[in-house]
Amino acid sequence: MHLEEFAGGNSFFHRLDPRVKFITFVPYVTAIAVMQGIKAPFVGLIISAVMILAAGIDIKKVLNRLIVINLPILILWIFLPFSYPGEGFFSIGPFTATSEGVLHALSITLKANSIVMATIAILGTSEIFSLAHALVHLRAPVKLVYLFFFFYRYISVIHNEYTCLKKTLTARSFRPATNMHTYRTYANLIGMLIVRSYERSQRIYKAMLCRGFKGTFPVMSHFSLKKSDIAFSATMALITVIIVII
Amino acid sequence: MEQGENIIEIEDLNFAYPHEKKLFNSLSFSLKKGQRVGLTGHNGSGKTTFFHLIMGLIKPLSGDIKIFGKSRKDEKDFYEVREKISLLFQDPDDQLFCPTVEEDIAFGPLNIGMSHDGARAIVKMTCEKLNLTGYEKKITLRLSGGEKRLVSLAAVIAMNPVCYLLDEPTAGLDNGATERFLRYLKDYADTYIIVTHDRELLKNAVDMVYKIDDCKIIRV
Amino acid sequence: MHISEGVLSPAVLAAGVILSAAGVAMGLKKMSADRMPEVAVLSSAFFIVSLIHIPVGPASVHLIMNGLVGVLLGWMAFPSILVALTLQALVFQYGGFTVLGVNTFTVAAPAVTAYYLFSCAIKRNDNSSLTALAAFCAGALGVGLAALLLVLALVTTGEVFINVAKLIAIAHLPVFIIEGAITAFCVLFLKKVKPELLN
Numbered sequence: 321m322h323l324e325e326f327a328g329g330n331s332f333f334h335r336l337d338p339r340v341k342f343i344t345f346v347p348y349v350t351a352i353a354v355m356q357g358i359k360a361p362f363v364g365l366i367i368s369a370v371m372i373l374a375a376g377i378d379i380k381k382v383l384n385r386l387i388v389i390n391l392p393i394l395i396l397w398i399f400l401p402f403s404y405p406g407e408g409f410f411s412i413g414p415f416t417a418t419s420e421g422v423l424h425a426l427s428i429t430l431k432a433n434s435i436v437m438a439t440i441a442i443l444g445t446s447e448i449f450s451l452a453h454a455l456v457h458l459r460a461p462v463k464l465v466y467l468f469f470f471f472y473r474y475i476s477v478i479h480n481e482y483t484c485l486k487k488t489l490t491a492r493s494f495r496p497a498t499n500m501h502t503y504r505t506y507a508n509l510i511g512m513l514i515v516r517s518y519e520r521s522q523r524i525y526k527a528m529l530c531r532g533f534k535g536t537f538p539v540m541s542h543f544s545l546k547k548s549d550i551a552f553s554a555t556m557a558l559i560t561v562i563i564v565i566i
Numbered sequence: 567m568e569q570g571e572n573i574i575e576i577e578d579l580n581f582a583y584p585h586e587k588k589l590f591n592s593l594s595f596s597l598k599k600g601q602r603v604g605l606t607g608h609n610g611s612g613k614t615t616f617f618h619l620i621m622g623l624i625k626p627l628s629g630d631i632k633i634f635g636k637s638r639k640d641e642k643d644f645y646e647v648r649e650k651i652s653l654l655f656q657d658p659d660d661q662l663f664c665p666t667v668e669e670d671i672a673f674g675p676l677n678i679g680m681s682h683d684g685a686r687a688i689v690k691m692t693c694e695k696l697n698l699t700g701y702e703k704k705i706t707l708r709l710s711g712g713e714k715r716l717v718s719l720a721a722v723i724a725m726n727p728v729c730y731l732l733d734e735p736t737a738g739l740d741n742g743a744t745e746r747f748l749r750y751l752k753d754y755a756d757t758y759i760i761v762t763h764d765r766e767l768l769k770n771a772v773d774m775v776y777k778i779d780d781c782k783i784i785r786v
Numbered sequence: 787m788h789i790s791e792g793v794l795s796p797a798v799l800a801a802g803v804i805l806s807a808a809g810v811a812m813g814l815k816k817m818s819a820d821r822m823p824e825v826a827v828l829s830s831a832f833f834i835v836s837l838i839h840i841p842v843g844p845a846s847v848h849l850i851m852n853g854l855v856g857v858l859l860g861w862m863a864f865p866s867i868l869v870a871l872t873l874q875a876l877v878f879q880y881g882g883f884t885v886l887g888v889n890t891f892t893v894a895a896p897a898v899t900a901y902y903l904f905s906c907a908i909k910r911n912d913n914s915s916l917t918a919l920a921a922f923c924a925g926a927l928g929v930g931l932a933a934l935l936l937v938l939a940l941v942t943t944g945e946v947f948i949n950v951a952k953l954i955a956i957a958h959l960p961v962f963i964i965e966g967a968i969t970a971f972c973v974l975f976l977k978k979v980k981p982e983l984l985n
Contacts, residue, residue: 323877346883353884354796361792385879392790396950403946424946431792436879443876449665449705451876463814463822468869469665470826471833475873476707477659478830496841503964506840507971510851513831514858514972515980521827523660525820526623530653531725532677534645535819540669540682663823 323475326377326444332548333375333445338454340549344556345442349435351563358423360563361430367559368437375441382440389436393429400425448472456539466537474520481516485509569600572635573651573729573757574620579629581612581619589615591781593629599728603759604768606786607778613761614656616778617731621653649678652722656733658714667693667709667717668702674725692724696750712743719747723754730758736767788871788881788889789936795943802888802939809864809894816861825859829866833873840968842960850961853928854969856897857905857921858983863897864890888939896931900924908973909984917977918970925969926962933958 327334352364372382401409404421411417443451449469456465489505496502567573574597581590589612597603607613618624619631622644631638633647655661664670671692672685680688693699696716701709709717715735722730735751736744748771751758760772768775775786794802817825832855839846856863868890874880881889904927907920937955940947976983 323873325877349791349882349884353792353799389790389879395953396793399949399953400946403949421946428790428792432790432882435791435882435884439875439879439883447705448873448876452665461814463817463819464810464865464869467817467822467826467829467865468872470663470823471829471866471869472873473663473665473707474659474827474830475833478827478834482834498841498843500967502841503967504971506838507968508975510835510838510849510968511972511975511979513835514828514976515983517827517831518824518980518983520657520660521824523655523657524663524823524827526618526621527653527655527661528663528673528823529623530621530648530655531674531721532645532648533673533819534677537819538673538676540672540676540685 324444324448325381326375326440327447329376329445331374331376331445332552333371333441335546335548336442336445336552337543337545337549338446338450339457339543340545340553341442341446341451342454342458344553344560345438347560348556348563349438351560352431352434352438355563356427358427358430359566361427361434363559363563363566364434364438365430368434368441371441372437375445377440377445382437385440386433386436389432390429393425393432396428397425400428454543457543462537462539470524474517477520478513478517482509482513485512567599567728569598571599573597573599573633575630575632575635576620577630577632579619579631580627581615581624581629582627583615588781590626593782595776595783597729597757597759599757601757601774602772604772604775605759605761605778605783606763606768606775611778612781613778614733616783617653617733617759617761620647620731621651622647649725650728651731652725652727652729653731654718654722654733654735656737658711658718661718661721662706662709662714665705666702667698667704667706667720670706670717671721671724674721678725688724692720695723695754696720697746712739712746715739715743715747716750719750723750728757730755732758732760732762734762735760736762736764788874788892789885789939791882791884793943793947794885794888794939798939798943799884799888802885802891804887806864806868806887806890806894809861809891809898810868813859813861813864813866817865821862825862825866826869828855828858829870832866833870836870840964842964847961847964849968850893850929850932850965851925851969851972852893852897852932853900853904853924853926853965854921854972856894856900856928857908857924857973859897860901860905861898863901864894867894867897892932892935892939895935896928899931900928903927905984914974914977918974921973922966922970924973926966928969929958929962929965933962 352361401417401421402415404418406418406420408416409419409422452465452468456462494505576595579590579593582588605613619626622638638644638647662670664673668689671689675685675688693702698720736747776783777786832851835849835851838849840849855866859866871881871886871889875882875886904920904924908917911917933955937951940951
């Protein structure tokens, strides 16, 4: 199961300190998310697109992601323009779209796309584990970050178990359909996954005890700031301020 | 610790899982420094359970578990045991829970109070010993089965234990990986118990073989 | 079950962050070091489960199973669901970081509610049809309440979303029944195979 599609590479973004990534990413996307109108999201969209290009990642893959993200937004476009009272912009049959409605839908679309592109360019270009490490150094609760470590660590293990179970079902002629037999079979499969996961977690805890675990999680240091990290932080701070002001 | 000194002495041990029939009945066993022992027994005879009792991961119904000459009863008694006896789990995925190889090897040393620099030095040394140099920053979940096995061995070697408990260490490994594993084991460990069904392993890596039979451990 | 970036108002986003932070803090407090691996690996399992497609007529739905997460983990459902949604936001960009608070609360609050309402009945009961009924309710309530919270988040943001909200509510009706049924079967399986999980 390959989850880190954009993490491989050697661009400026791939080399940024993960701590700097969080410190710049959070205010930037928050500013885009909370601003009204279309000016701020529009500036965000351009900046995020530039970041995607600078990160040197496969544009095709990014576009595929964007298509998936925009499908639910398409539903909003069906409803929103016609739900606003106000001046008619255009009409289809008995429904009149208002310019306020269209602007609102446009604002949402711009916001969503710029935030998603920023996520891919800034966070997607790091290994997930190094992002989690960065959170420890940014004073996130260590217990929560360890929970994330373990959670991510065992996804591929459980996924293997799932595909094995699924294969044995298929080998025994199981074909999913809309009926109780299907639901019961899936429930048993899920139950089996839960039982195996539980038993595995008990073994993992025992393995931790065997290696001297006494309840506190060790943290190793990883990062050192570079000049480019500081320059990026300053630029992003400036951009965020601009987005808030306009 | 001197060769021939007692490491594990178990007497009159009784154990059963809740709501199940007795697994061990008045079991006795001992292991001395320098002994290399194989342990067999049919599926479900309690080989893994036996290891877990030695490490204090589960507690017996009754009986005496004496390790390094001291009776071990409470959780705290076993802290010292876990620093000096290392258990290699059957499935390396259970054991390699840290993100990177380096962190996994360092987990044990950090837990027993070693400094970060000290732990780093141990990681470097252990990787050199097992030919894993260059693996330090690798993500454990992406290693192959053989690599995972070697890294989990590295993680226990890093604790520099007196004695190793190895639960089917070569299950699922191909010949090359098994050979590498055995070579390192022989180089760095002189006292161990191996649970296995592998006849080759019993012939090559151990001096005596025991068997769990009828709720007891007997010499074969 | 998530809402996209850029839709909700700042006030709703902030409320989501605050409520989720409180829930996660509560969950972390309940999660002793010895239960951390259990919560983590079960979270991995539920993450995989959420990728399973279940056929419904010509289409298919994804499972959420937040009712069962709640019954198994109680308040620890909050950190469990937070890590899962964080990963989704990170690798699939579903949901997203600015809506992480709202989405976590939307899924985890019903889980905790299911825990308080039904876990006693599920754990104590030896009568399998009553257990199944309680489990069905836990599963159905998990999704039902989550859909309701989603609708609430939208309508609080603006009345203009009322039609979209209605659509979401209707779209969740089949999921409601399927989640209930699968949760019920699943609990029966767990009671048979690994009863200590439910204790």
